[in-house]
Amino acid sequence: MADTTLSFNHIFSKVQSTLPGCIKSENASPITDIFNSKIPETTKHCVEVAVRNYVTKKIINGEKTKLDAIRAVTLICIELVRNELSLPTLPVQVLGDSFDALTIDQCEELFTFVESNVSIWKEDTFFSPCKTSVLRMCNDLLRRLSRSQNTVFCGRILLFLARFFPFSERSGLNLISEFNLENVTTFTNVEQDPEEMEEETKEKEGGGISLDYTLYTKFWSLQDFFRNPPQCFQKAPWKMFTVYCGDVLEAFKSFKLDNVQSRSTTAAQISRTLSTDPTAQENPKSEPQDQYFAKYLTNQKLLDLQFSDANFRRYVLLQILTLTQYLTSDIRFKTETLSEDQLTWVKKTEELVFSLLAETPPDGVAFVGTVKHILKRELMWSDWKNNGCPDIKGPSDDTDKNQNSKKDDWDSKSAMKKRGKKRLGEIVREADSKKKFSMGNAEMTRLWNLHQNNLEACKLPERDFVPALETYFNPAIEQLGGKSDTKEQDKLVNDSNFGWRGLRLLANRSPHFFTHSASPIATLPEYLTTMIKKLAKELPSQLSDDMKAEEEDDKEDEKVILEQNDGVKDEEESMEVDGGEDRPDVRAINEEEQKALAKNLVKLGGDKWKALAKKLGFQDDEIEYMESEKNKKGTPEGAAVYMFHLWVENEGEEANKDNLLYTLGGLKMTEIADGVFT
Structure with missing residues (x-):
């Protein structure tokens, strides 16, 4: 064991020489064995300097840096902190030094390790000393990233901060409701050349409304109101906003998205063709993925394509809903209010926006339901901020404790109620005592206990769902008998569903289904017609006089046809029709x-x-x-x-x-x- 009074140089060299073995084994024991007792703050600083120096000089090496080594060093630092051999900020400082020296891609990969260990950073040992270092590390990363090119990584960092800090953390609440006035949207202030406008008009003949420069200006001017909503409480800006918003919504209403699916499919195919991902090129028929754009281009020539984009339309309509909710909601630091006429306009506008969202494919109605739910939850968060952002705690058990304290006997039932869940054996025993079944699911248990004997219940008369032959075939008999004016193609025998059910019923209830017949069957409607006529003979009350007359006419027609064809067909066919020349008087017994x-x-x-x-x-x-x-x-x-x-x-x-x-x-x-x- 080394003495705690070792010099700085000795501690520095000892820790750095021990670290490679610790990294391979991912174990901090070799470093903890250096000291035989608690060390003072100055010695902890020596250990911190040695570890950080080793990481920056020996591990970080540009694109050749091994991220697994950085993860191992961070875990070793966590163990050193828990053994009181280092300052609590050491793990975060090691990560911060690494993020400063790595590329964006390496930072994104290493940040996965930071996200997966958020529970460690929230421990009491690390949270209070490290929260400032963690916030500084994330802010330094965000400054290096592009919000348009590294949108997903920026979102991951913000989500990590939301998980790391509690809801009541003041640094992320925007208590006084300030707006980001630096988010300015610039667009073209010069109108197109008249000749170019005429050419575009000719190209768009028959293609919907004309998206001229006036509408283009009004559309992108709305972004200034979304950037700074309080200006809507002034008279002149309010009038401008209502006019611009009304014209844009009217344009959306007139510009129907009829070809959204085909256009999105074509765009997805082009995107996959230009993609470097080999799986996208091998599977060109795979489903297109939604694309997210943090900022849209404002060129006037792109407005027609943007109006045809369902996602673009949804973004703009959601901006309008967010602004109108801000204007009408109760916010602590908002002193202005709208008049009755303004509130009426806001209500009508919201109804129009929701109707346009419902018409926007895909799944417009479901999307509207989700948006309404989100806006309702936003009002709850607004009320929470108005109340000073109190700490959010789980439900307390004081009520249950007060009720249980009044009882003298703590039997098994009260104990189970306190736990809130019964044991499986007790559930089965209780059901068995009542001669019932417990199936482990509420609905299955209900169905299984409808009758005491389920096998006998299956034999009950009400369980027989097979109809009688008379009931099922009576409408078809009436149609064949001439009682209805139903067209030939609309008769039941031509309905495939009726035919399929009829065959099942005949197989169950009629002996004719299994009898052999020498005559060939061409189609299902012809077969059903034959079987229905047989059934009608057995049910004389159902056979109309018209059907009898029709059968007699059919027999006469058949006799005439046979007489006309006598001597024309060959010997085999004539035998099938009339039995041949040797049997001229052959007939069935009457x-x-x-x-x-x-x-x-x-x-x-x-x-x-x-x-x-x-x-x-x-x-x-x-x-x-x-x-x-x-x-x-x-x-x-x-x-x-x-x-x-x-x-x-x-x-x-x-x-x-x-x-x-x-x-x-x-x-x-x-x-x-x-x-x-x-």
Whole structure:
């Protein structure tokens, strides 16, 4: 251990020789081992000088500077301060020396380290001694930066200061509401040459309003009122402001932003083409990024493009809203007020500005809601400044303590209420005692406890959302029956949504959906039309006389067409239409024959009709369905009639006398057909 009475030169050389090892290990122990007891202020100054000299002479080396070494030295200095071996300002002074000697890009990278350790600078050990040094370091950085070229870095520094200092810090409050009068906007005071104006007018024919020199002058003159709002309380400036503002808003109202999206896309593509970022060139179809401009150019020739820029318009309209809120709000150091007529004008102007913001794409309505919220919060901060900027503290627990002090028994429930949160086990135990479920979410818990037995609740009648066939298809049946004057393209069968739901319903409620059909289906509307006509036959109350007449007309037309085409089509087509020359009389059995066959079939007794149904191609579930229909109609004959009816519908002309006699012969039931086909 070295003695604390070492000379300055000895301490200086000892610290500098120890620092390289400390930087590699990021540990301050080798330096703390130099001293065996607390050191006086003079020795702390020696340590500070040694560290700062090492950083400026050995670490900082222009663009070759290793920023990781500066970060390591700063962390070592923090440990030295906590061990009372250095002054509290040493870490900030090391950072300040580094920022003074580094380039802007290096400063921006190193400042990330300062931002990430804001909690350290706010500790009691560092805040009071270092706050002036921190403010000086940030101000020196801001003086080196350009507000137009290093806008983001400037904003990061200001945000860091806002996080570092408390709200009540006087240096950042502007208590007397002063304005930055040095922010002067200069623009051209000379009107364009008349010949140039004529050429521009010809180029802009049919392109909207004319942005002449008068409007240009009025527009940029408004910046002087935004820079110095108190002048609006004077009579002459107020009149000038109202006239200029009215003309500009009227120009915005007339100059619609119809092509904002295309222009912004084109500008983004040009920006990506000129960009040096390889990812921007490789992905030219990526979404354009918003650009921020701290200061706009004031050339008259750019006014047309600026009026077409949505961001530019929003900036100007927000400036007007900020100014009008200042003129009407209650501010401590503002002595002037507006008259009733002036307040009326301000109110109408604000309504017009909000309507223009809502019309400005993209997301104009959402943007207006955000602006109103921000302006409302600004009024709260204004009231806070009017009250002298009191310290902002969190809610106190005095009320809870007073209530709890009145209780003698500190049971588990009161303790949990004081903590404000129940344990998971207690929540589950409490819900289980009430025969309820706790799902960990309020809405899920509510839904899960609507019924005691959720499986049984799913079977309740009100949970059946599938409509009846009659209810769903009745409007389509009426349209096909001719009861409505609906145009062909507006009918429900041509609606894809109606067709999709209809197929789902047919699959659920109708046996026709799964039956085989030999005729090809061209389109969904044609298929639905066929199925609806079949359903209408089963529901005679729903089938209108017009539909019956239409079916008869269709049959007559089909007969005429077949007669006209007889002998023209080839052998295969004629067989598909009329069954060929060898079968001229082939036809499906009619309803009278079906009833007679069913009557003879029932006379045989038993379940003979089920055996015939299997031979005719019906499955077991279809036979059960026919039997249920028998129970509805009250007689076994009804099931047999229904079986023959379905057979004819499914097979068409194949359900004829010859095929039936062949099938009955195999079952030795030919007596069923005796006296039927005469």
